[in-house]
Amino acid sequence: MSITSHIPTDKPDFDALRKALSAELGDSALVTDRDAMQPYLTEWRHLYHGATPFVVRPADTEGVATALRLAAKFGVAIVPQSGNTGLVGGQMPSESGEELLISTDRLTKIETVDPAGNTLLCGAGTILADVQSAAEEAGRLFPLSLASEGSARIGGLISTNAGGTGVLAYGNMRDQVLGLEVVLADGRVWNGLRALRKDNTGYDLKHLFIGAEGTLGLVTRAMLKLRPLPTARDVAMVGVADPAAALTLLGMVQSTLGEAITAFELIPKFGIEMVLRHGAGTRNPFETIPEWVVLIEASTFSPDRPMREPLETALMAAYEAGVANDALVAQSIAEAADFWRLRELLSEVQSFEGGSIKHDVSVPIHALPAFLAEGTAAALEAIPGCRPVPFGHLGDGNIHFNFTQPEGADKDAFLAQWDKLNTAVHAVVAKHHGSIAAEHGVGRLKAKLVPTVRSPLELEMMRKIKSALDPDGRMNPGRILPLE
CATH class of the missing domain: 3.30.465.10 (Uridine Diphospho-n-acetylenolpyruvylglucosamine Reductase; domain 3)
Structure with a gap:
């Protein structure tokens, strides 16, 4: 049994496949107009622009099964696509135009x-x-x-x-x-x-x-x-001096509120500044923006156990202990939404500052302060002047370790150093026994890196699973496992 991930070498007959699909699924299931296909072929960060002979949009499971059966008959590689919000290009067909995109956007029931x-x-x-x-x-x-x-x-x-x-x-x-x-x-x-x-x-x-x-x-x-369903959510924004203080704060609020802490997000000062500069409908809740901000959400599941009082008590204790230097608890649903908006716009607003090289990494939670310090130093050595924007899920160890181009730099020249910066950052991730693909996946962007972070035995096991379920290597080839 072959354990090689591959794609067929013979050019498939897409005209015959299109006619067969049209006969079984109807013309309404196919998108053939070039302009109508574009939303499926460009991902939102514009890192990938794919090509496909046409897009298939089955209306139900039977239609998907028909599409895959016929694709197998004609030896066609398949790229499944859902909402096209992926960040590593896994949903994008290659530029060759020899992969068929199948969208699930009609399976909405x-x-x-x-x-x-x-x-x-x-x-x-x-x-x-x-x-x-x-x-x-x-x-x-x-x-x-x-x-x-x-x-x-x-x-x-x-x-x-x-x-x-x-x-x-x-x-x-x-x-x-x-x-x-x-x-x-x-x-x-x-x-x-x-x-x-x-x-x-x-x-x-x-x-x-x-x-x-x-x-x-x-x-x-x-x-x-x-x-x-929580009966209420209380949201706070807390200023801290550094990630080590944020980690101490996490332990303090968890000791007081336990599993009621449903979010614990870390945001740097530069991130807040960017959102306030470019994000519509945002406001600065602080008199002076702290060097680091933690967004905390505590959820109440029982009406007789309100979270606001114990949350405020925990934050006061953190302030008195010198762990927190500022703390704001939302006084209304609208204010809580304003706090969350400062976090949710972080990904979007980075584009206004020029090129952004991104890393979706995780390390053991205890190692986060050291990783952030060492990773930032490594990045600045690799690209002097780049501006760090590390943010994300401190509570589970996942940081979006992003870097914005130096002020006044050329965007294309900066983005051309993507691999160089990856190498520097991923070395620090490896030192702390972390992951280079925490929550966004591997896709096309990181497939070549998988053999560098997984053992030969792990790769062999994954390839055997791939060969067992997809012996012809036609399902999203080159994603997760690099082509051989």
């Missing part, structure tokens, strides 16, 4: 919401915000939350094992999935849509597809796990 069983069944194309709203209408919470929730779709979030701001309390996307329906490379459909919390009858196959970025099969439906 929310089929059932079961408050008693705390489950929700939906199509892979369902937008995350719609799942959150459906859960809330039923008095439940779907806890995954991230900046792109108004456009990100469930299938892509599953395929990248997305994280977001609630991982500290609720876990990654993997922890929100009870069951999956997946179309395999040959068009067969695996129905694993079980709503069970306990099922030890063999391998838990759904976990093969969560985080696999479409390289093993195409997710079409998902049974999701719901949680109790």
